[in-house]
Amino acid sequence: MAYTDLQSLLREMLVIREFEETADKLTLRGKVPGGMHNSSGQEAVAVGVMSALAADDVIATTHRSHHHTLAKGFTPNEIMAELFTKATGVSKGRGASMHLGDFKRGHFGGNGIVGAGVGIAMGAAMGIHQRGDKNVSVGFVGDGGLNTGRTWESLNMAVIYKLPFILVVDNNQYAVETFVGRVTGGNDPAKRASGFGLPSFNIDGNDVLEVQKYTAEARERAVAGEGPTFINALTYRYNGHNVGERGQYRTQEEIADWREHKDPIDRFTAYLLSTGDMSQADLDSMKASVHAEIEAAVAFAESSPEPDLSTLTDGVDSGLLGAK
Amino acid sequence: MEEVFVPALGMAMDNAVLLEWLKNPGDPVAAGDVIAVIETDKTTLDLTAETGGVLGKHRYQPNDEVPVGNTISVVLAPGEVE
Numbered sequence: 001m002a003y004t005d006l007q008s009l010l011r012e013m014l015v016i017r018e019f020e021e022t023a024d025k026l027t028l029r030g031k032v033p034g035g036m037h038n039s040s041g042q043e044a045v046a047v048g049v050m051s052a053l054a055a056d057d058v059i060a061t062t063h064r065s066h067h068h069t070l071a072k073g074f075t076p077n078e079i080m081a082e083l084f085t086k087a088t089g090v091s092k093g094r095g096a097s098m099h100l101g102d103f104k105r106g107h108f109g110g111n112g113i114v115g116a117g118v119g120i121a122m123g124a125a126m127g128i129h130q131r132g133d134k135n136v137s138v139g140f141v142g143d144g145g146l147n148t149g150r151t152w153e154s155l156n157m158a159v160i161y162k163l164p165f166i167l168v169v170d171n172n173q174y175a176v177e178t179f180v181g182r183v184t185g186g187n188d189p190a191k192r193a194s195g196f197g198l199p200s201f202n203i204d205g206n207d208v209l210e211v212q213k214y215t216a217e218a219r220e221r222a223v224a225g226e227g228p229t230f231i232n233a234l235t236y237r238y239n240g241h242n243v244g245e246r247g248q249y250r251t252q253e254e255i256a257d258w259r260e261h262k263d264p265i266d267r268f269t270a271y272l273l274s275t276g277d278m279s280q281a282d283l284d285s286m287k288a289s290v291h292a293e294i295e296a297a298v299a300f301a302e303s304s305p306e307p308d309l310s311t312l313t314d315g316v317d318s319g320l321l322g323a324k
Numbered sequence: 325m326e327e328v329f330v331p332a333l334g335m336a337m338d339n340a341v342l343l344e345w346l347k348n349p350g351d352p353v354a355a356g357d358v359i360a361v362i363e364t365d366k367t368t369l370d371l372t373a374e375t376g377g378v379l380g381k382h383r384y385q386p387n388d389e390v391p392v393g394n395t396i397s398v399v400l401a402p403g404e405v406e
């Protein structure tokens with residue numbers, strides 16, 4: 001994904017939304033082994049952050065990672081195929097929804113352990129620092145991960161070594177069925193983080209340009225040797241924690257309020273139409289091309305082969321010890 | 325035409341058992357109406373219509389095992405045929 005202009009930000013958010021809603025239906029049909037976590041509603045966090053990064057900057061993410069991965073520049077084809085655990089998937093069908101990644105492209109993976117992406121990304125920042133590269137590493141965590149020790153241990157380490165690190169809280173306000181305000185002492189993540197001695201911000205995670213701006217400034221500081229930044233981006237998850245969840249921990253009114261009045265795609269669409277950066281005709285053709293791209297990704301995943309049995313032990317070790 | 329199907333809800337769920345039909349072929353159906361009740365390895369579940377219309381054929385009978393993802397009936401909009 002090259003973020004060349006404002007329209008490209010909107011297009012990528014549309015790709016993520018259509019990817020998620022399509023994959024959600026396929027999961028209910030039993031096509032996605034292991035299931036998935038839908039990120040609909042959280043597009044602006046992913047696209048805002050990635051559009052402020054260089055292509056060779058590093059990210060590490062969470063169990064809810066399709067949006068981060070697509071926004072980082074991975075194609076719907078390779079991600080959909082991975083959800084189907086096909087050989088053409090980004091992790092060669094070994095990873096499924098929760099283990100998307102490719103070290104060579106600066107994606108150090110999603111994973112199923114709440115908070116782990118922060119530690120992994122902090123380690124990557126340490127590597128960047130050691131080598132003296134002009135890059136940053138971004139660790140994503142959910143609001144649930146705000147109350148995990150690893151998050152704060154990693155942040156402290158990044159502060160004392162002035163690492164080129166950005167911690168982004170993809171704060172969708174719920175950890176499964178637990179509301180963030182009920183379990184977060186102080187109820188002010190940026191204030192909590194600032195106690196560690198770094199620039200810390202609570203921002204509107206449904207405003208793609210605001211997310212982009214705070215990330216770009218954090219990146220500038222990091223590359224200049226000024227150390228890490230903490231960004232808590234407030235957003236909302238429209239669907240259940242995982243596909244198939246039938247939760248009753250929040251009201252339909254609450255969900256409808258976010259969907260109808262605070263949607264990141266609707267807001268940015270209205271903005272681009274009002275400034276004249278996009279015409280209605282641009283929007284219509286963009287939507288059609290996104291739709292075709294996701295349809296093609298499903299066809300690609302459906303028609304791709306399963307991993308061949310002969311490749312069973314591939315990737316189990318580095319190969320450096322002499323094993324195949 | 326809306327397909328009413330057995331959703332994959334758990335990590336290791338392969339089949340469900342159809343317990344009961346609450347609507348018959350030709351019955352009018354409103355969005356939110358419970359069409360059938362199924363049982364999975366963890367729970368019983370109401371399958372509801374998302375749209376309104378008329379119910380199509382029963383593709384399974386009570387006590388049948390239904391593979392996850394399979395369609396058990398359809399809700400037909402006016403003018404649609406199965």
Ligand SMILES: Cc1ncc(C[n+]2csc(CCOP(=O)(O)OP(=O)(O)O)c2C)c(N)n1
Nearest residue numbers: 064112113114142143144145172174175176
């Ligand atoms: C260390 C750890 N504890 C508990 C879990 C179980 N678990 C999986 S997802 C989740 C909620 C995470 O919520 P949040 O961090 O807000 O991310 P979100 O799902 O909202 O994206 C929990 C508790 C886990 N995977 N890892």
Ligand SMILES: [Mg+2]
Nearest residue numbers: 142143174175
């Ligand atoms: Mg959350």
